[in-house]
Amino acid sequence: MDTQIFGTWQNVLPSSACHKAIELADKVQNMRDSGTAIYPAQENLFAALRLTAPERVRCVILGQD
Helix, strand or coil, rough: CHHHHHHHHHHHCHHHHHHHHHHHHHHHHHHCCCCCCCCCCCHHHCHHHHHHHHCCCCCCCCCCC
């Protein structure tokens, strides 16, 4: 997976976070390839980062379902 998925966030996020996210996205793709239904679609992973510039963000809330 290409690091361009992060858009301008790549300049803000630590490289270790980018590498880990890419690693996780690759694992998700492998699961999809094996027939597991996973949403959102691969091209929409990290869409929030591509659609929102870091300078427009005041707070980031991380959570897990």
